[in-house]
Amino acid sequence: MIPTCQILGIQFFNGDVDDAVQSMIQRGGFLIAPSGTCFARLREDERYRRAVLAADLAIADSGLMVLLCRLFRRESLQRISGLKYLKHLLATLKGGGTGEVFWIVPSGRARQKLLDWSQEALPITGEDCYVAPRYGFEVGDPSLVALIERRRAAQVIIAIGSGAQEKLGHYLRENLSYRPAIHCIGAALGFLTGDQIAIPDWADRVFLGWLWRLFAHPRTFVPRLSRGLKLPWLLWKYGKSLPPMKRE
DSSP states (O other): OOOEEEEEEEEEEEEOOOHHHHHHHHHHHEEOOOOOOSGGGTTTTTTHHHHHHSEEEEEBBHHHHHHHHHHHHOOOOOOOOHHHHHHHHHHHHTTSSSOEEEEEEEEEEHHHHHHHHTSSOOOOOOGEEEEEOOSEEESOOOOHHHHHHTTTTTTEEOOSOTTTHHHHHHHHHHHHHSSOOEEEEEEEEHHHHHHOOOOOHHHHHOOHHHHHHHHOOHHHHHHHHHHHHHHHHHHHHHSOOOOOOOOO
């Protein structure tokens, strides 16, 4: 049995990070790591909502959500940031025996950063990387499905950012003829490759990764963090229950 804790209708994994990694590698499916700014989408975007609820494993990336669960509900939820999960996943992949890895990144710059970083980390070639288009409200990519089918990658790492990546992970799971492990880890890859500002381990441990990003790119992250202010109200009002969609 996988230990879980239900928050806002989502079954979050509530265990050790290495157990989460092994569960994905052994079972396949797709993993999500929603940040605190993502939960408002549950009431606004039906396709995102459907994808998140269909995830095979959800990890609690949001330090704010973990703290609020302790405050409001006296419930302990193990936080596993997307960055921590990715580091442990990479350590496992370096050990071998996990099959071919395929990477989906948001831009040509991110792809080049990944390839440069891989010279000291994992062996990655240009054929192992796919630059995702800018997906719209609906996410579908038959070309990507065909490419992954040809390569039969056992591990698919999606690093294109929240919203679109959860929809893409769900789309791939539903449209591939086999069941790889699909890891939706968002900006975490960029923290390692240099495509995003690096976050110190201590800052990630004490839930302050968001502060590093805010100082680095305030114009981008102030609007995102303002969406995160809806999380306390959502948790107070709905707790374990899935919030209803907003009325038009």
